[in-house]
Amino acid sequence: MSKALNFTEGKVFSPLIKFIVPILLALFLQSMYGAVDLLVVGQFGNAADVSAVSTGSQVMTTITVVITGLTMGVTILIGQKLGEGQPKEAGYAVGSGLCIFAILAIIITVFGISLAGPISKFMHAPAEAFDKTVDYVRICSGGAIFIVGYNIIGGIFRGLGDSKTPLITVTIACISNIIGDLIFVAVFNMGVAGVAYATVIAQAISVVLSLFIIKRRGLPFEFSPKTSIKFHKGITSKILKYGTPIALQDGLVHLSFLVIMIIGNSMGVVASAGIGVAEKLVGFIMLIPMAFSQGSSAFVAQNYGAKKYERAKKVLLYSISSSLFCGAIMFYITFFHGYILAGIFSTDTEVILASWDYLKAYAIDCLFTAIMFSMVGFFNGCGKTTFVMIQGIVGAFLVRIPVSYMMSKIVPVSLFNVGLATPISTFVQVILCGIYFIFISKQLSNTKVEDVVIDNIACIDSVK
Structure with a gap:
């Protein structure tokens, strides 16, 4: 039987970094799924192929972040129950989570396959890339069960303080995806459909491998499929209470990025491809703050459950300082050398320049997200996910979308100006998080103070 890591004792900084590094590497490799897809079609296809993959993958990314947000409910609850010393309740959290996500997988599959056309139309996919975008969304939706399965299993591992196992499984899946892309696209010339099939197969391999590891190692608490896998009263509602606000916030935030993608698509295939390439690069640029957000959530959850609040605040301090240091480096690379990064995914000069113009705005955002993501991770670990949802919605719908729309109306239209909506909205969110x-x-x-008083009263009573 495996053992859950205890984050409530000992040093803070070094265990936090050791826990976050595997998460960062796993997120990097997970981002490679879409990046490799774009890289392969960029080398063997044309601008329409790049546009189709970038638009379709943006849709699937939005779905994935909603799933990931919901799984945070499982991660937080497992961490809190372990911190409270209630392993049986942690097992119930796993069982209830599996039931929730089984239903979610069915819903995504049905709606994704049947509505692939309307979704692509909503995204304003360029005419040259429309049919290919539909194929990408439809094929990936058919493999939704593996997307959901991977994320729920990853959420369970993080709740246990295990960030290394997801790294192993995603590494193997990423290698499988690269091999699949090269075979389907470079050898069989299947184009956009080929990279979609490769992505689904890679996710399936990851899920099967994860299940094998769980069966072999076991879990650090009692878990029986017959008694644990059901909707446990109280547990299910808490998972939804913690996870739904995060999922809603993440989903709406990414919806705002879809709006920006729509604006880019309406500007033509070059702008569409440029934003698509930039968004893929942003997926890598933002990995460090994302890793600190996920890692600090699990770390804080255990300490919050153990009522070690000052220790939880130390986690936040270390998270912000480390992430901000890395953010400054990413700012320099992205702002001044973004054209080199864009050239990795495309050989088209116009697409590269359009992508770099958009990336300059995200370079500024690197500094703000270092703070905002760490604070969101802290609030998630404390179970304050409703606030996380509110600040995310404010940033997306009251700032990012209106500003990007207004910037798109300024002639001549600049992708840099459109992209500025993102750091402006993040800055507003940082202020809200600080308050x-x-x-x-x-x-x-x-x-x-109340806990100390209660403990003292308890001690006096015991003496009497």
Whole structure:
């Protein structure tokens, strides 16, 4: 039987970094799925192929982040239950989570396959790339069960403090995806459909491998398929309580990026391909703050469950400082040398220049997301996911979408100006997070005082 890591004792910084590094590598390799797809069609296809893959993968990414958001409900609850010393409840969290996501997989499959055409139309996919975009969305939706399965299993491992196992499985899946892309596209000339099939097959391999590892190692608490896999009263509602706001926030945030993609698609196939390439690069650029967000959530969850609030705040401090240091480096590389990065995914000079223009705005965002993502991870670990949802919606719909739309109306239209909507919205979210952190710090301080009083009363009673 495997053993869950204890984050409530000992040092903070070094265990945090050791936990986050495998998460970062796993996120990197997961991002390679779409990146390799785009890279292969960029080398063996044309601008229409690049546009189709970038638009279709953006849709599937939005679906994936919603799933990942929901799995955070499982991650947080497992971490809190282990911190509280209730392993049986942690097992129930796993069982209830599996039931929730089984239903979700069916819904995504049915709607994704049947609505691939309307979705592509909504995305304003260029005429040259429309049919290929439909094929990509339809094929990937057919493999939704593997996308969902991978994310729920990853959420369970993170809740246990295990970030290394998902790294192993995603590494093998990424290698499988690269091999599949080269075979289907370079050898059999299947184009966009080929990279979609390769992605689904790679996800399936990852899920099967993860299940094999779980069966061999076991879980650090009692888990029986007959008694654990069902909708446990109280547990199911808590998973949805924690996960739904995160999923809704992440989904709506990515919906705002879809709106920007729609704006780019309406500007022509070059702008569409340029934004598509940039978005793939952004997926890598933002990996470090994303890793700190996920890692600190699991770390904070255990300490919050153990009522070690000051230790949880230390996690936030280390997370922000480390992420901000890395963000400054990414700013320099992206802003001044973004054309080199864009050239990795396309040989078309116009597409490269369009992509670099858009990337310059994201370079600025590297500094703000280092702070915002770490604070979101802290709030998620504390179970304050409703606020996370609210600040995300404010940033997406009250700032990012309106600003990007207004920028698209300024003549001459600049992808840099359109992209500025993102760092502006993140800056607003940082301010909101800072205000809420002050508020929650006071709450935690009052709770700590109350706990001390209760403990003292208990001691006096025991003496009597």
